[in-house]
Amino acid sequence: MTSVARTHAEAARERRDIVSGEVMAEARLIRFVAGPDGAVVPDLARKLPGRGMWVAAxxxxxxxxxxxxxxARSAKAPMKASPDLAEQVSALLRARILNALGLARKAGDLTSGFEKVSSAISSGKAAWLVEASDxxxxxxxxxxxxxxxxxxxxxxxxxxxxxxxxxxxxxxxxIHTAFLAGRAAERWTEDVRRLAGFSPLLPEDWREEPVEAKREP
Incomplete structure (x- = not known):
């Protein structure tokens, strides 16, 4: 692929946030579309038909x-946004992230149990340590x-x-799970980072100093 082609592909993955006006990567945004009744509908998978409206995650x-x-201003049409829209997005992200863990287990991208997780961390294979909140x-x-x-x-x-x-x-x-490094973990990380804009990734009552959140690549 030429550098020009890569540039065009990268530009196609950038959108303008309707709140700030900033152009940013799709991975940092939530896409919304208009439902049949004019309601604002979150489209986390970015696959629903219709013109997308993008908001920072x-x-x-x-x-x-x-x-x-x-x-409504972006769509230039009447639209109804639920007062709890942000909470809807948070709940949908949680469900999407949890479902992705199940798919990753079936694909062999997860390992669970204290000893197996410990080994995955020590060998540098763990992209994420997934711990039960309780x-x-x-x-x-x-x-x-x-x-x-x-x-x-x-x-x-x-x-x-x-x-x-x-x-x-x-x-x-x-209780203990490691998400092994790879493409699946990279895709999962994108949704986790979006969820971090809506709710904490760690329980408030954890007293240990948390490991730093994963840096942007």
Missing amino acids: DRASVETAAKKGLF GAADGRGKLLRLARHQSPPPGVFGVFTATELGLALGGENV
């Missing part, structure tokens, strides 16, 4: 777009300390309970 931006009628602090702390000594350290994700992870991954209760 954070709660404040989505709330501003809804409150100030920016969707897991015991002792085991989590050991893995976090181990992760801090890796370069670069894996990201840490603690949004779902052991029951939620178990249902997604086919186990009764899942």
